[in-house]
Amino acid sequence: MPDEIRTCLLPVLSQPEDFSGSTAVILDILRASSTITTALHAGAAAVIPCQEIEEAQEIAGNLSETSDSGVLLGGERMGIMIDGFDLDNSPARYSADMVTGKQIVFTTSNGTRALKRAVQADRILIGSFLNLAAVVKELSQSSGVVYLVCAGTDGAVTGEDCLCAGAIAAGLQEITSEKLTLDDASRMVVDYYRTQISGPGGLLTAMRASQGGRNLIQRGFEEDVRLCSECDRYSVLPEFCHESGKIMLSSAG
Numbered sequence: 127m128p129d130e131i132r133t134c135l136l137p138v139l140s141q142p143e144d145f146s147g148s149t150a151v152i153l154d155i156l157r158a159s160s161t162i163t164t165a166l167h168a169g170a171a172a173v174i175p176c177q178e179i180e181e182a183q184e185i186a187g188n189l190s191e192t193s194d195s196g197v198l199l200g201g202e203r204m205g206i207m208i209d210g211f212d213l214d215n216s217p218a219r220y221s222a223d224m225v226t227g228k229q230i231v232f233t234t235s236n237g238t239r240a241l242k243r244a245v246q247a248d249r250i251l252i253g254s255f256l257n258l259a260a261v262v263k264e265l266s267q268s269s270g271v272v273y274l275v276c277a278g279t280d281g282a283v284t285g286e287d288c289l290c291a292g293a294i295a296a297g298l299q300e301i302t303s304e305k306l307t308l309d310d311a312s313r314m315v316v317d318y319y320r321t322q323i324s325g326p327g328g329l330l331t332a333m334r335a336s337q338g339g340r341n342l343i344q345r346g347f348e349e350d351v352r353l354c355s356e357c358d359r360y361s362v363l364p365e366f367c368h369e370s371g372k373i374m375l376s377s378a379g
């Protein structure tokens with residue numbers, strides 16, 4: 127069991143060196159974390175996170191020349207698919223027919239940047255409601271400090287990421303028989319999660335009301351909000367490999 131759970135409500139609220147020696151869980155619930163989890167469950171060989179569009183295009187071009195497996199460009203800016211890319215950031219698009227065996231070079235407005243901010247962590251996992259139980263189980267077997275890193279949206283704290291951080295921290299509290307230290311931000315997101323899921327409509331209503339949920343609904347992606355609100359749809363555990371720079375299924379998952 128970890129010694130302490132710390133929640134980072136926005137990546138910029140922690141310095142990169144703060145993550146050193148920790149296990150970090152990246153939470154961009156609407157939608158990067160959910161999409162990465164879906165893609166790997168559907169059989170994608172790897173997801174390669176990039177901060178910039180040009181970086182993604184260069185990596186995809188190099189991989190296409192040197193790799194035997196197929197390569198796809200996926201991601202978004204302002205919630206919309208990038209010109210010249212194969213896929214947007216909707217988990218519904220990452221079906222087995224589309225992604226099996228392929229490497230996906232992936233860039234989003236917030237999630238991939240959050241991962242890069244936490245790159246000094248010993249381990250970096252990708253969390254979502256879709257694989258909530260798998261994340262909680264793995265963290266329960268870890269030690270030291272766990273950081274729950276909420277990606278936010280354009281520098282603003284978002285409710286959907288806080289909901290998932292609260293669900294993870296609450297799940298760890300429920301399965302441990304030892305005293306688990308939560309920092310103030312973790313205690314706040316646990317209270318927020320428990321309050322929201324007890325209200326009318328539960329988690330889905332809370333997700334729809336969040337900033338990210340409202341943004342997606344306005345852009346015509348209401349079905350993505352519902353999909354990303356499904357708990358434990360998959361048992362996979364995506365993990366970032368520092369050596370390769372790729373997100374793949376963890377051997378622990």
